[in-house]
Amino acid sequence: MTASNHHWRQFKNLFMQGLTLVCAVLVVLPLLLVFFHLVKEGFGALNWNFFTKLPKAVGEPGGGMANAIAGTFILLGQAALVGVPVGVLGGVYLSEYGSSKLNWWLRFAADILNGVPSITWGIVVYALMVVPMRGPSALAGGVVLGLMMIPLVMRTTEEVLQLVPAGYREAAFALGIPQWKTIVQIVLRTALKGIVTGVLLALARVAGETAPLLFTAFGNLGWAHSLKEPIAALPLQIFNYAISPYDDWHRQAWAGALVLLLLVLVINVSVRFLTRDRFGKRQ
């Protein structure tokens, strides 16, 4: 209980506080590094052509990644069609219906699926879709991304549904409202913000996937005219351009990476916007 003891404790306290602050900054630092580097290298190659033109042959000036940008959106749209309904309804089952024993296994399976390397997903869909369909296709690319979304969406849906206080369910049941209507109109509505957030974050996560698309969507230097054709995607195009020996393509790869990062950023920001509930910000 001496004065020096007090100073020593104060010092330890300050030291630990400083240490955690340094680590917190270290979390943000990589994001800033990535962002500034991409802006520095890629911004110069960003222009109207980049968003509207198809890739040109090496050496020809101009050209863009319109096909890859559109392709990424098409793939994400398909992925959402596969991943969102299955994921959300699966999450509803886990949270609202399932028995604890079955739930344990379902959660276990979902967690394992979340950890499956993305290239493994690619191989599986390659064997199940690409081989029987005799070639890579946009469809296969959408399906593989959708499959990857399912466990992500399912777990986040379950988590946010669990956050809905049991009192709301009880209140609805006590009014004689059937369970499925309670789930749709009360529970899901209350948790909508969280579910949309989960879905968008899952989309952001698969938007950057490259490995599973290598042998499913495959990539395409032109437009895909149907979902049965190979389709371009930003990550694929970045990959192909980055490993090429041409400076021109390298610049375009940087620009593509910047666009991809901005896309993910936009998704994250819109999460915050879209999900403000109709009574304004309160939560």
Add this chain to the structure above:
Amino acid sequence: MTETNDMPQTTPKTGDNAAAIPALAVRNLAVHFGKNKVLKDVTIDIAAQAVTAIIGPSGCGKSTFLRALNRMHELNPDAHMDGDIRLFGDDIYARHVEPVVVRRRVGMVFQKSNPFPTMSIAENVTVGLRLNGMKDKKLLAGRIEQSLQMAALWDEVKDRLNAPAISLSGGQQQRLCIARALAVKPEVLLMDEPASALDPLATQKIEDLIIDLKKEYTIVIVTHNMQQAARISDFTAFFYLGELVEFDRTKKIFTNPARKQTEDYVTGRFG
């Protein structure tokens, strides 16, 4: 020895309602959750258009008893019930009777007010009707006013029916929950400590409201507050360790109870 032989009185003389059919006739009700017996052999008649208070120390089974009256206890998958409960003569546990139907006839208000946060005041009132298929806008509008009037909330919210329900104060939220329960026109209203989370002023409003409501409704209220039971109820049932110890007119329970246990409890000597 004489004390153990005299069974709790199950059908107190009620004056006006003496000949009337009880709102709820409970016979040999037993409820257990897994191996845990929560209620044993409860037999009681709950009079219509009266307030019946359920009192007893924590864990005595009073909430379970209340929830058995509209089958809410079935939300717990381990729950098992024996016995017989009749709502104005209808067996609510009969095989073809769905809990959903029972709960439309026996409404419930909870300890913690729970208006739906995604809905406005008006939407909260009508939710039970709308989600059960009522679409008639005029009828719904009428029911909003009627229910809020009955819950003594209309004057405070009539200018902001479309405001979010959770913008109301705690006491107003609880009255909104009462309005929401009344909107589906139940025959019986169960209340599980509806005022225990409220300040004295809000509590008084709820109590006045309950006394008002018994003109039309049968009310069963669980309360920890002995004075509240004495103030608002016509009949009081004292539960202890899962058994109905004594059931009689409130006045008798609080002035001249038949059982020593009851007397000890209402005078604050235990519990």
